[in-house]
Structure formats: C-alpha cells, structure tokens
Amino acid sequence: MSFDVLMLQLMTGLSRAAVLFIVAAGLSLVFGALRIVNIAHGSFYMIGAFVAVTLSVMIGGTTGFVAAIVAVPLLVAALGAVVERIALRPLYEKEHLLQLLATFALLLVFHDLVRAVWGERPHRLTAPELLRGSVDMFGAVFPRYNLFLIGAAVVLAIALWALMTRTGFGRDIRAAVSDPEMLGMVGVNVPRLFTGVFAFGAGLAALGGILASPRTTVLLGMDVDIIIQAFAVVIIGGLGSLVGTAVGALLVGITFAMGIMFVPQAAMAMVFVVMVAVLVWRPYGLFGIPER
Amino acid sequence: MDAVRTGLAGGLLRGRSAWAVWGVLALVALLAPVFASERQVFVLMTVLVLAVFATSFNVILGYTGMVSFAHAAYYGVGAYTVTLLWMHLGWPSLLGFVLAPFVAAAVAYVTGLIALRAVQLYFALLTLALGQLLFVVTFQWRALTRGDDGVHGVALPDLIVPTTNRYYFLVFAAAIALAILGAVMRSPFGATLQAIRENSERAGFLGIKVKRYQLASFTLGGAFAGYAGAMFVVMDRGAFPLLMHWTTSAEPIFVTLIGGLNSFVGPTIGAIIFVLLRDWITRRFVFWGLILGIVLLVIILRMPGGTVEGVQRLVARLRGRRGEDKVAEGSPAAAGGEPPPEHAPARGGEARTGDAVEPTHEGEAGKPAPGGGR
Numbered sequence: 001m002s003f004d005v006l007m008l009q010l011m012t013g014l015s016r017a018a019v020l021f022i023v024a025a026g027l028s029l030v031f032g033a034l035r036i037v038n039i040a041h042g043s044f045y046m047i048g049a050f051v052a053v054t055l056s057v058m059i060g061g062t063t064g065f066v067a068a069i070v071a072v073p074l075l076v077a078a079l080g081a082v083v084e085r086i087a088l089r090p091l092y093e094k095e096h097l098l099q100l101l102a103t104f105a106l107l108l109v110f111h112d113l114v115r116a117v118w119g120e121r122p123h124r125l126t127a128p129e130l131l132r133g134s135v136d137m138f139g140a141v142f143p144r145y146n147l148f149l150i151g152a153a154v155v156l157a158i159a160l161w162a163l164m165t166r167t168g169f170g171r172d173i174r175a176a177v178s179d180p181e182m183l184g185m186v187g188v189n190v191p192r193l194f195t196g197v198f199a200f201g202a203g204l205a206a207l208g209g210i211l212a213s214p215r216t217t218v219l220l221g222m223d224v225d226i227i228i229q230a231f232a233v234v235i236i237g238g239l240g241s242l243v244g245t246a247v248g249a250l251l252v253g254i255t256f257a258m259g260i261m262f263v264p265q266a267a268m269a270m271v272f273v274v275m276v277a278v279l280v281w282r283p284y285g286l287f288g289i290p291e292r
Numbered sequence: 293m294d295a296v297r298t299g300l301a302g303g304l305l306r307g308r309s310a311w312a313v314w315g316v317l318a319l320v321a322l323l324a325p326v327f328a329s330e331r332q333v334f335v336l337m338t339v340l341v342l343a344v345f346a347t348s349f350n351v352i353l354g355y356t357g358m359v360s361f362a363h364a365a366y367y368g369v370g371a372y373t374v375t376l377l378w379m380h381l382g383w384p385s386l387l388g389f390v391l392a393p394f395v396a397a398a399v400a401y402v403t404g405l406i407a408l409r410a411v412q413l414y415f416a417l418l419t420l421a422l423g424q425l426l427f428v429v430t431f432q433w434r435a436l437t438r439g440d441d442g443v444h445g446v447a448l449p450d451l452i453v454p455t456t457n458r459y460y461f462l463v464f465a466a467a468i469a470l471a472i473l474g475a476v477m478r479s480p481f482g483a484t485l486q487a488i489r490e491n492s493e494r495a496g497f498l499g500i501k502v503k504r505y506q507l508a509s510f511t512l513g514g515a516f517a518g519y520a521g522a523m524f525v526v527m528d529r530g531a532f533p534l535l536m537h538w539t540t541s542a543e544p545i546f547v548t549l550i551g552g553l554n555s556f557v558g559p560t561i562g563a564i565i566f567v568l569l570r571d572w573i574t575r576r577f578v579f580w581g582l583i584l585g586i587v588l589l590v591i592i593l594r595m596p597g598g599t600v601e602g603v604q605r606l607v608a609r610l611r612g613r614r615g616e617d618k619v620a621e622g623s624p625a626a627a628g629g630e631p632p633p634e635h636a637p638a639r640g641g642e643a644r645t646g647d648a649v650e651p652t653h654e655g656e657a658g659k660p661a662p663g664g665g666r
Binding site for chain 2: 096235
C-alpha cells in the first residue's frame with residue numbers, strides 16, 4: 001500500500017465528508033434550536049436531488065445545474081416551513097418520541113410522493129462541463145468534482161460560522177439553543193424563528209442532495225440511506241454543535257473511505273463501531289452538551 | 293424518556309372488561325380458519341407475529357418509558373437463531389424456536405448494557421447505532437447468513453406444515469408469550485418498571501436500582517422480540533437481513549402508537565389494525581407508506597393515546613354530556629371529579645398528563661411557551 005494510494009483514498013473520504021457535513025449541519029442546527037431529531041431530513045435531501053434533476057433537464061447545461069443549486073434549496077426550504085407549521089409546531093410541548101415519530105411519518109409520506117412523481121427508475125444529474133473530468137494528484141487521477149465538493153463544504157462551513165456568529169439570525173439561534181423560553185421573554189418571536197431554522201435546515205439538506213447527486217444516481221431510497229449516515233455524524237460530533245458536525249463528518253467520511261480500501265465488507269460496520277465507541281466514551285458525543 | 297406517563301388503560305380495559313376483550317380476541321383467533329381463505333389465514337399469522345413483537349416492545353416503551361430503535365435487531369436475532377442452527381448444524385427448527393428468546397436476550401443484555409450508559413434521546417440514538425451495527429454485520433457476513441439473499445425453506449415438523457396447523461401453532465405460541473408478558477407486567481416487577489417510567493428519580497430515591505431494572509426490562513423485551521422472530525420463521529420459513537433494519541424497528545413503534553401504549557392490549561389491537569389496513573390498502577393502491585404516514589400524523593397530532601384511548605374517550609363522551617363538556621374544555625377537573633371514571637385513577641392530577649388526553653387543544657393554543665415541557 002503506497003502513500004499515494006492512501007492519500008488519494010483520504011481525498012475520497014474528504015469529499016464524502018463534505019456532503020455529510022452539509023447535510024448533517026442542517027440536522028444539527030434543527031436539533032440545536034428545536035430539539036427535534038428530524039428523520040424527514042433525509043426526505044428533503046432526496047426531494048432536493050429529484051427536483052434538481054427535473055429543473056436541470058428543463059433548462060439544460062451548466063445554467064441548469066447552477067439554477068438548480070440556487071433555486072431548489074429555496075423551494076425545499078419553503079416546503080420545510082410549511083411542514084414545520086402543520087406537523088411539528090403543535091408538538092413542541094410534547095414528548096420527544098411524538099416529534100420523532102411525526103418526522104418518521106413525514107419520511108413515509110414524502111417517500112411515496114417522490115415515488116408517485118418520479119417513479120422507481122434511477123435518475124441522473126450531470127455536473128457542468130467545468131467540473132467533469134479529473135486532475136492529476138499524487139501521481140494518480142482524482143475526479144475534479146470531488147475537489148469541488150470539498151471546496152464547497154469549506155466555503156459553506158465558513159459561511160455557517162459567519163451566520164452563527166455575525167448575524168442576528170445566528171445570534172437568535174444560539175440563544176434558542178441555550179434557552180428558548182428566555183429568548184421569547186426578551187421579545188423574539190420564537191415560533192417564527194423555529195420555522196426559519198427548520199426551513200434553513202431543509203434547504204441545507206436539499207443542497208447536500210443536489211451536490212451529492214452527480215457522483216452517484218438519484219434513486220428512491222436515498223432518503224433512508226443518507227439519514228442514517230447523517231445521524232452517525234451528528235451523534236459522533238454531538239447534536240447541536242457545528243464544530244462537532246464537522247469533526248463527525250470527517251471521522252465518518254474517512255473511516256468509510258479507509259474501510260472500503262482495507263475491508264470493503266466491513267466499511268459501514270466500522271462507521272457504527274466508531275459511533276458506538278464514541279458514545280460509550282462520551283455519551284453526548286464529542287462536542288455535545290448534556291440534554292437540558 | 294418520559295414518553296409514556298399514563299397508567300394501564302382505564303375503565304374499558306381493566307379487570308373484567310379487559311378479560312372480555314381478550315376473550316373475544318381468542319374466540320376470533322380460534323374460529324377464524326373456519327371462515328378465512330388461505331391467504332387471509334396468512335394475514336392473520338402476520339397479525340400474531342406482530343402482536344407479540346409489538347407487545348414485547350411495549351414492555352420497554354409503554355411500561356418502562358424507554359425508546360429503543362434496536363428492537364428489530366433482536367427480532368432478527370431470534371429469526372436467525374432458528375434458521376442458522378437449521379442451515380449450518382441441521383438442528384430441528386423447534387429446538388431453535390425454544391432457544392431463540394434466550395439468544396436474543398443475551399444479545400439484548402449486552403447491547404442494553406452499552407446503550408444504558410446514555411439516557412433519553414441519546415439512549416434512543418445509541419440503540420439505533422447498535423441495532424444498525426447488528427444489521428450491517430448480518431447483511432455483510434455472507435458466509436454465515438447468506439447476506440441479502442436470506443435463508444429460505446426452513447424445514448418444519450410435518451405436523452405444522454399445513455397452513456391451518458401452522459396458524460394454530462402460532463396462536464398457541466402468541467398466547468403463551470402474551471400470557472407470560474401479561475403476568476410479568478402485573479407482578480411487582482412490572483409495577484417497579486412503571487414507577488421508573490413515571491419518575492425515575494423518585495424511584496431511585498426509594499432505593500430502586502433504576503439502571504438494573506431498565507436493563508432487565510430491555511432484556512425481557514429483547515427476549516420476546518426474539519421469540520416473535522422465531523414465530524416469523526415458522527410463518528415464513530425463512531429469514532432475511534431486512535428483518536433487522538432500523539425501519540423495521542419503527543413497525544412496533546407505529547403499531548403500539550396506533551393501538552395505544554397505555555394498555556397491555558394496545559399493541560395487539562394496533563397489530564390487528566395495522567396488518568389488516570396494510571393488507572386492504574396494498575391490494576388496491578401501491579402507496580401504502582403515504583396512507584400509513586398520514587394516519588400516523590393524524591394519530592400523533594390528534595389522539596396520541598392511540599385507538600384504545602380514543603375508544604375510551606368516545607365511551608366517556610357517550611356516557612354523559614357533563615363529562616364531555618369537561619373533557620372538551622381540557623379542564624383538569626374532568627380527570628378528578630364526576631364520571632367518566634375512565635379518565636381518572638391512574639392519571640393523578642399531573643398537569644402534563646392532561647396534555648396527553650387533550651391533544652386537540654395544543655394545536656389551537658397558538659404560541660406554545662417555547663421550550664416548555666421539553
């Protein structure tokens with residue numbers, strides 16, 4: 001096993017981590033503010049990918065892809081806002097279990113809706129010309145698109161950090177994470193903030209779904225696939241922590257890539273072993289805070 | 293998790309009326325093959341398996357107040373105990389059937405020991421991780437399990453090969469499981485579990501070793517999930533990894549929720565409704581998930597006590613307008629005062645308990661105090 005191959009596989013792991021970070025960041029934000037573990041997050045990811053396929057085919061070419069990346073997360077965010085108002089807002093005072101089950105019910109509903117609209121046939125989202133092909137790295141070839149993914153995740157991470165620390169919206173979210181009741185008392189419209197955060201999370205899921213699609217096929221069932229991986233990421237990192245999400249995404253992405261290289265059969269199992277090990281060591285995840 | 297607070301179902305399913313419900317169910321179960329077609333008998337077998345699976349789950353959720361996403365893993369362990377002992381060692385399937393709950397209990401004990409390091413939500417997520425780990429191992433370890441292909445054609449004793457005989461075997465098996473679980477839940481052990489569910493801190497102050505009881509409950513539930521898995525093999529004569537997937541774990545949760553998690557009979561009623569509805573819908577319409585999802589959302593948003601409690605409320609309403617008015621106002625007095633008694637005894641005066649009984653008012657409350665009650 002040469003160093004070059006190892007580095008190349010590491011890069012593959014990084015590009016995997018990039019998508020995981022984008023998706024899991026939304027999941028983690030929603031949990032942090034609303035204290036809801038949103039299983040339907042996977043649905044927004046899948047819906048984003050499918051709508052992007054339709055839109056980019058309609059428009060075509062590079063413009064289509066760019067239009068999809070810009071417009072589809074906004075559309076899915078609007079869908080998220082509607083969902084939050086109808087199905088989740090009545091449950092904020094209720095048990096975690098009911099909220100969890102409500103989002104599971106939403107997953108079932110959206111799964112069949114996507115099946116009804118797009119069918120069970122795999123679809124394809126093609127990357128723009130500019131991002132196709134590969135570049136030479138470590139004496140081998142590395143897909144250009146994967147580099148783009150890593151770059152996109154880094155840019156998004158910085159943007160999220162700026163959003164959380166430099167804007168009023170971010171300040172309110174951080175306040176909601178620590179004490180929503182107090183936030184309400186100082187005059188912030190907390191229910192509206194929650195709707196906003198949920199919509200934002202849904203948009204991030206959709207963006208992740210679109211960005212992940214050119215590397216693979218857009219297929220019914222990608223909702224369940226991604227949500228379990230995103231769970232692994234946020235559980236390892238600690239629910240509600242963006243830094244934790246980034247670290248969790250790196251751990252899961254790289255563990256998986258290395259697993260594929262050494263023991264392909266056990267790659268996914270290794271991710272779960274890492275997750276169990278982290279939780280046994282730190283039951284609230286690496287950067288999580290004990291439940292309030 | 294404090295998901296479940298109310299006691300065993302009130303009036304309708306207590307004492308004599310509970311026995312009456314079980315009596316009717318038993319009678320229907322015993323007579324069904326006379327009227328049902330072979331396909332319908334298969335549907336009823338599915339009900340039996342799911343009833344045991346969901347009731348075993350309700351030991352953990354309804355009685356102890358813990359949410360586990362690993363339950364399908366123990367179900368699968370039970371199913372694979374029978375199939376793998378038969379396939380690799382040639383052991384008779386009935387021997388595997390007897391061993392299945394013990395193997396599942398052992399696996400549940402070890403995983404429960406790990407998962408119980410965390411509490412509430414993180415406990416649930418840890419069970420998800422452990423359950424998926426067991427699923428992935430089963431899925432990938434082809435030499436042992438044949439992976440995704442699954443194992444088919446398990447040999448059964450000649451006596452239970454005919455569908456009707458197999459059905460009666462499963463009726464008998466389900467009756468034994470439900471009788472044992474029912475007896476255990478009525479015992480002091482079951483009462484201790486409920487005390488932990490109501491308030492684990494206070495239970496701890498009383499000298500109850502909370503974690504030990506939670507682990508015992510988790511293991512007991514896992515054991516009977518394994519038993520249900522073995523029942524599945526008798527019905528289906530095979531096993532496949534999907535049995536262990538986390539989405540399968542959601543099934544007993546849904547079933548319990550539909551039936552009602554505050555009563556022992558709830559999961560059984562839920563299993564009947566769930567399976568019959570699924571059978572009826574999937575033969576007419578491919579989008580079963582859509583219907584199930586909407587039904588679940590309505591139940592969650594409108595009647596979190598499930599159908600058993602829904603029926604109880606209906607009965608309460610029919611019994612007198614005064615009761616109805618009070619219930620409609622969501623007044624705590626409805627629980628304490630006048631008839632209907634169905635609402636009351638087990639639920640004390642806790643304000644939060646009122647929420648569970650009066651779901652419709654949450655939606656209209658407009659702006660719930662954010663963060664409250666979480």
